[in-house]
Amino acid sequence: MRLESVSVRYTRGGPRVLDDITLDLASGTVTAVVGGNGSGKSTLLKVAAGLRRPSSGSVRGRPDRIGYVPERLPANMRLSARSYLLHMGRVQGLRTADAARRGGELLDRLGIEGDVDAPISTLSKGNAQKVALAQAMLGGPRLLILDEPWSGLDARTHQVLVDCLAEWRAAGVVVLLTEHRPGTVAASADAVHRLHRGRLTEEAMGEAAPEGFAITLGVPMVEDRSRVMEALRALPGVRSVGENERRRICLEVGADRSDAVLAEVLRQGHSVFEVRPGAGGHR
Template sequence: MDLVRLRGVGKRYGAGPWVLEGVDLRVAANEVVAITGTNGSGKSTLLRILVGLSRPSAGEVLARPASVGYVPERFPAKERMTAIAYLRHMGRVRGLSTSESDAGAHALLDRLALVGGATTPLRALSKGNAQKVALAQALLPRPKLLVLDEPWSGLDVSAHGVLAELLAEVAGDGGAVVFTDHRESVVRATASAAYRIDGGRLGAWRDGGQVATVDLVAAAEREQVDWPGLPGVLRADHGVGSVMVVVEGKHCDELLVTAIRSGWSVAGVRRAAPSAGEVR
């Protein structure tokens, strides 16, 4: 079932040039969709149309769920109110009780590891920590459609994996996620389908690179390794005495050397082309 459907959507401001033209897009439940493109290509404009903040100049938005969470590219973090007061207010606006808003906000901020704590004023937060509050408000309560504009921007490394988990959870609960990012590695690791805006038109995202999945087993004596912090690592899934690391193909040999030197045994290496989807 399509949660989002755009048909022939175009956007222009006044008599200016078309920012978007003839955009057809369908996003189904359980999908995580990436939108790529250069700065000024119209990515943010498309997201604003998706969430209903901007009307198309041409074409139609045929489907959009009632529950939408949105993280804009620039979060207004100059407010005097504290992070928890802001999130409490946003939760109340969306129909939660005060206790439900507080519980949900604290759980999300703890999970994202907000530096300074929930009582820190928004204007005192760093860019990365303000981004964590922006993510929390979009997920409070959990939306059916989550739309994010460059959501990893400014986040510390420890929060990167948490964000990927949150996107997967929204999709896994029957929702859908649409995000923008210019990095191929993020698109490969996170998206189930990917598109590129070029000249105002939406088309399939193509990537000829390879990724490698490396299965590692811990020896009796081994060093702890920060797998997500290594070059090219897209994901690291830990098991009991083992770890599966997904890495960009060009960094696979480097990862293997680090693993062996740190006392890990290589159980297997699988190489494949990335699986980003195409326009349907």
């Protein structure tokens, strides 16, 4: 699949949101596009998915089975997670029974919490994101387009998504995703490109993110501090746990899991005093 000299303007004569972008997407690869909010990442994905026509340029070789995770589901979604996946499965050509079975399997794998028969609008951001991911995977897509797929996910589901990316790569699926934190995609992507002022540049994989992070925490006063440290040590991506001279807990975390670990320690009620790139001792 190839995006050839793609440019997009929102208004005639207005500035280019995307400016002469050429991007090759091979089967069995994961391509990540990083950039700040408003950089045009979502517009690029919509062009790749065929949801928006470029102002100039073309998209060639787009597979016919596409899974798409938007930046967010509609805020007033009245369908339940179960009903939505059943509907989307039938839209994608699955029989009713197959859509129901496959939807349930995906929700179980992604670890959805809450009532799957309640309106999606009542779910948390993370659980709504799990529903969006499930609908994209329903029909066995050959092209997966994911707009900041890790947004709102807990540590467990963060790792499930990493595992899914490896499986899709092995199955020859074309994966194009966006993220605003390079460290999140460093271990999963075959190529990382940065979008800035409408232009796309490839980043050297070795420079996309540090190998790990040193995270210093303050934890609530508890009787069994060793149990707290053991729980932190069990988090996916945590390489080591120790204490500094101020009795603050210090973690060494892999770059590919850093965001998920931070989200989880905050959820557990810990305070984050410092995050530094690279491995080594703590201050």
